Amino acid sequence: MAAEKVVLTGANGFLGFHVRSALKEQSVEAVAIPLGDAYNSWRSPASLEGMDRLVHLAGVNRGSESEVAEGNVLFARQLAEAIRQCKVPPRIIVMANSVQSLDKSVYGLAKSKSAEILGAAAESVGVKFQDVILPNLFGEHGRPFYNAVTATFCHLLARGERPTIENESQLTLLHAQDAADLLLGCAPIETLERLTVDLTVSELLYRLQEISRIYTQGEIPDVSSNFERNLFNTYRSFTFPGDTPILLTQHADARGSFFEILRSHGGISQSSFSTTAAGVSRGDHFHRRKIERFTVLSGDATISLRRLFSDKIVKFRVTGAEPVAVDMPTMWAHKITNTGPGELCTSFWSNDIFDSQAPDTISEAVEL
Known part of the structure; x- marks a missing residue:
């Protein structure tokens, strides 16, 4: 329309x-x-x-x-x-x-x-x-x-x-x-x-x-x-931001470390992975219905979110050294910024397969 x-x-x-x-x-x-x-x-x-x-x-x-x-x-x-x-x-x-x-x-x-x-x-x-x-x-x-x-x-x-x-x-x-x-x-x-x-x-x-x-x-x-x-x-x-971030259990030994990012009980989904250069942000958009989870695997970042029609920004500082999951609430603009000196590696999960004809990814700056 x-x-x-x-x-x-x-x-x-x-x-x-x-x-x-x-x-x-x-x-x-x-x-x-x-x-x-x-x-x-x-x-x-x-x-x-x-x-x-x-x-x-x-x-x-x-x-x-x-x-x-x-x-x-x-x-x-x-x-x-x-x-x-x-x-x-x-x-x-x-x-x-x-x-x-x-x-x-x-x-x-x-x-x-x-x-x-x-x-x-x-x-x-x-x-x-x-x-x-x-x-x-x-x-x-x-x-x-x-x-x-x-x-x-x-x-x-x-x-x-x-x-x-x-x-x-x-x-x-x-x-x-x-x-x-x-x-x-x-x-x-x-x-x-x-x-x-x-x-x-x-x-x-x-x-x-x-x-x-x-x-x-x-x-x-x-x-x-x-x-x-x-x-x-x-x-x-009703759980955000009080119950965010979600703590993830990390297992480490001489071989390295392991942690689960997500368990889903039903429905289609899509996982992706990105690298981000120092000082660069990804996002500045919101979703009407899509569920999305960010998990930093290595590096340091700040995840910033703002509810639509509000000027209050909520920030979470996250690091791959202590992995956590941050779920993006619907109708909140959000972005992730590499705040570390090196490369940022991030896992992204969403509950649907991306459709370029109906992306449910709407441009909206977090910082007005």
């Missing part, structure tokens, strides 16, 4: 982070429109002028019943006002709606009403409206005890705690990066059902417990399916 001019509401929320991360693959920086008390009746219409796509992500899902009901409808009315004031409105208006809009809860009714308001505004200015009904979302950097049960389970397991189940129920889960592709038109809406996975809360917890048990040993769990890979990426976002 060709790069579009995109404007977002709710750009700083959980789904907003994932949508903005997905847009970086197209080299698109979205324009953000604030709603609620920060709404500006003059600037907002101007921000919409000539845009290709408006994606409405903002919502109120916590608070009193009146705050939830009135807040969501207020957001929709403010946005509808801005749409109607545009001389050249966005070509397509997309609402990230919730499956709860199909029930009679206060939140569900508010989301349903919001969709009606935006749909009417789109029709009044002659543009397309898409009401995308999303199921339970999960993904990297979700907010525990707020966004979803997956985030809560991951948070607790990463801290060594034992989650409990208060209400057993059936879940339909969709990874936030897949939701972003749907909302941005990178994947057809008709594929939504194929991208979801149905399981109970207890089944979800069991899978995450297994992921945690295996990864605590420094091993990679079975990531042969997209869902398992996405669930693993979600879990490990």
Whole structure:
């Protein structure tokens, strides 16, 4: 899909982070429109002028019943006002709606009403409206005890705690990066059902417990399916940087030394090896879904990482004399720099075979 001019509401929320991360693959920086008390009746219409796509992500899902009901409808009315004031409105208006809009809860009714308001505004200015009904979302950097049960389970397991189940129920889960592709038109809406996975809360917890048990040993769990890979990426976002680097056991005798770099429990993978001259860096990119592990075999290096849309850099100083593994979290820009006087030798492992047509390797400097 060709790069579009995109404007977002709710750009700083959980789904907003994932949508903005997905847009970086197209080299698109979205324009953000604030709603609620920060709404500006003059600037907002101007921000919409000539845009290709408006994606409405903002919502109120916590608070009193009146705050939830009135807040969501207020957001929709403010946005509808801005749409109607545009001389050249966005070509397509997309609402990230919730499956709860199909029930009679206060939140569900508010989301349903919001969709009606935006749909009417789109029709009044002659543009397309898409009401995308999303199921339970999960993904990297979700907010525990707020966004979803997956985030809560991951948070607790990463801290060594034992989650409990208060209400057993059936879940339909969709990874936030897949939701972003749907909302941005990178994947057809008709594929939504194929991208979801149905399981109970207890089944979800069991899978995450297994992921945690295996990864605590420094091993990679079975990531042969997209869902398992996405669930693993979600879990490990809660372990970084506290559980990094992963210590590797080295065995040495008169013949030399030996250590295992990685044990993988399932899925395809690719291993590679590089040498890097003194003072040179490799990387300055990020991945949306790819799992990648760096292990320095000889020499000295610094591995630097920065989460997208943040300016804080995390650094690990590593050496082949004391081998460790550093796994690159998804949606973090990263690079490795040879900081020693001689040649740096590094092993790289990823969970997929490199495809030049779909590399999932997106240029992004660690140091801004």
